[in-house]
Amino acid sequence: MKDRYDVLVIGAGPAGSIAAKTAAEKGLDVLLIEKRQEIGDPVRCAEGVNKEYLKKHVEIDKRWICADLKGSYIFSPNGTKIEMAEEISGGEVGYVLERKVFDRALAEQAAAAGAEVRVKTRATGLIIEDDFVKGARLMHLGKEYEVRAGIVIGADGVESKVGRWAGIDTALKPVDIETCAQYLIAGADVNQEYCEFYIGSEIAPGGYVWVFPKGEGKANVGIGIIGSKMGKFKPRPVDYLDKFLQNRFPDARVVEMVFGGVPVSGSIEKTSVNGLMLVGDAARQSDPITGGGILNAMDAGKLAGEAAYEAISAGDVSLEKLEEVYEKKWRATVGHDIDMSLIVKNCFINLTDADLDSLAYSLKDVKFERMSLLDLLQALFRANKKLLWDLRVLFKDAAKEVIKSKT
Numbered sequence: 561m562k563d564r565y566d567v568l569v570i571g572a573g574p575a576g577s578i579a580a581k582t583a584a585e586k587g588l589d590v591l592l593i594e595k596r597q598e599i600g601d602p603v604r605c606a607e608g609v610n611k612e613y614l615k616k617h618v619e620i621d622k623r624w625i626c627a628d629l630k631g632s633y634i635f636s637p638n639g640t641k642i643e644m645a646e647e648i649s650g651g652e653v654g655y656v657l658e659r660k661v662f663d664r665a666l667a668e669q670a671a672a673a674g675a676e677v678r679v680k681t682r683a684t685g686l687i688i689e690d691d692f693v694k695g696a697r698l699m700h701l702g703k704e705y706e707v708r709a710g711i712v713i714g715a716d717g718v719e720s721k722v723g724r725w726a727g728i729d730t731a732l733k734p735v736d737i738e739t740c741a742q743y744l745i746a747g748a749d750v751n752q753e754y755c756e757f758y759i760g761s762e763i764a765p766g767g768y769v770w771v772f773p774k775g776e777g778k779a780n781v782g783i784g785i786i787g788s789k790m791g792k793f794k795p796r797p798v799d800y801l802d803k804f805l806q807n808r809f810p811d812a813r814v815v816e817m818v819f820g821g822v823p824v825s826g827s828i829e830k831t832s833v834n835g836l837m838l839v840g841d842a843a844r845q846s847d848p849i850t851g852g853g854i855l856n857a858m859d860a861g862k863l864a865g866e867a868a869y870e871a872i873s874a875g876d877v878s879l880e881k882l883e884e885v886y887e888k889k890w891r892a893t894v895g896h897d898i899d900m901s902l903i904v905k906n907c908f909i910n911l912t913d914a915d916l917d918s919l920a921y922s923l924k925d926v927k928f929e930r931m932s933l934l935d936l937l938q939a940l941f942r943a944n945k946k947l948l949w950d951l952r953v954l955f956k957d958a959a960k961e962v963i964k965s966k967t
Contacts, residue, residue: 561678561698561705565591567868568696568709569675570683570722572599575840575857575864576715577666578617582865584673588872591707592667592675593698595682595716600663602818605854606742606772606780608755611654613855617862620655624665626774627656630753636920637760637913653755656772656780657854686712686725686836692877693726693835711868711877712836715861718821720842726833730844734787736825738767738851741798742782744816748809750779758804759916764797765789766909769804781805781812784822784851786909822851826902827895832882839864845894848905856894863890 569580572594580592607626614620632653634642644653671677681700686693687708695708714722718737723730756771763769766789772780783801790797798819805812823844831843839845839860846853867886871877911919 561591561700561707563706564708565589565676566710566872567591567713568707568711569593569713569715570696571715571717571840571842572667572677572679573663573715573717573840573857574666574854575842575861576713577663577670578858578861579713579715579839579865579868580675581666581670581673582862583868584670584675586865586869588869590670590675591709592670592677593681593683594667594677594679597680598660599667599679600660603659605659605852606770606782607657607659607774608653608772608852609655609657609854614655617858618666618669621665624657624662625655626658627752627772629653629656629755629773632755632757634757634759634920636917637762638917640917640920640924642920642923656755656774658774683716683722686722688726691834693833710835710872713864713868714836714838714842715840716842718823718841720838722836723838723842726836728828728830728833728838730828730838730842732823732825734790736823737787738784738822738824739787739790739797740782740784740822740851741801741819742780742817743801743805743814744774744778745781745805745809745812746778746815748777748779748812750777760913762913763804764800769801771808781809786824822846822853824848824851824905827891827898830887831890832879832887834879835877837864837867837882837886845890845898848898848902849908856898859894860890
């Protein structure tokens with residue numbers, strides 16, 4: 561390992577690998593590190609992703625794809641089913657990935673672009689001089705290194721230490737984080753063309769249960785429950801998941817399990833300081849409704865890689881420069897979508913099961929493949945007039961999009 565690079569990327573998930581690849585393609589000298597010995601393992605998400613958005617970043621390789629979905633089913637508390645086509649199902653419906661293969665492929669692409677990739681390498685602290693991040697202290701195979709860099713990109717996930725070391729407030733309140741549990745099941749009768757979502761206080765208070773098919777009778781079955789709905793004497797997420805599994809897939813066998821937290825906080829105040837940017841879950845860039853973050857992470861990673869090139873080329877890695885080339889750009893794109901989703905999340909977590917059943921009943925016969933966001937909101941408002949006020953910002957935003965598309 562050299563003692564100096566143009567860019568040091570900490571964390572080799574989708575955000576970090578895309579950032580490293582983008583910076584390396586522009587000719588920068590990049591080091592990408594990952595604390596685990598295997599990139600992509602353990603898997604910590606449902607692995608669903610929108611096809612068209614994914615194609616913006618990579619050429620699709622069938623080795624990554626476990627299932628090619630037609631759409632999704634949403635089940636309300638009383639079992640009312642809403643069928644949604646892939647096009648309107650959201651960012652997590654399209655392909656179900658094999659993340660262990662996908663994440664490694666992204667890191668390999670970063671390496672092919674010229675980045676140096678090191679696994680079993682963790683950051684133990686930042687080098688900060690004159691209020692600028694100048695690099696990081698690393699531990700690799702028991703040996704300590706000091707690596708300096710023009711720019712440090714923190715892509716170290718929801719438990720990010722890099723942000724805290726840099727003085728960025730990434731603290732999460734209980735309402736801002738979902739506690740999740742997920743099983744990979746086998747031997748189950750799973751519809752391989754649709755993912756399933758289940759909502760309701762008896763199933764997943766303040767969250768939802770998901771079923772994502774993975775081919776040949778396998779599926780990711782998981783649950784996310786918002787922290788504010790949990791308590792000392794309440795069931796744990798895994799208890800709800802076990803109950804769901806017994807009811808929905810009584811004969812399935814659990815072959816893997818994973819637990820973790822997902823930020824659903826919406827945009828945080830800042831994601832940059834002098835000489836450093838945060839991306840992905842480290843920057844709290846996941847969707848507040850679904851907790852999904854793959855596509856947002858890739859979008860932000862690309863912006864960060866481009867920003868690193870602009871800042872280093874200009875010889876200016878100050879906060880002011882990074883706000884110009886990174887912060888403002890991600891907030892105008894990824895950040896806008898996150899802010900809109902946060903409004904929806906804050907509204908829906910307070911709905912009763914009766915409210916959810918009423919909404920589902922009003923939508924169960926709707927042909928969603930021909931429905932715009934504006935049409936969807938109008939259908940929801942007919943079922944629950946209070947939503948007109950609670951989601952008024954979204955309604956205005958959707959109307960603007962309709963007007964823009966017609967001019």
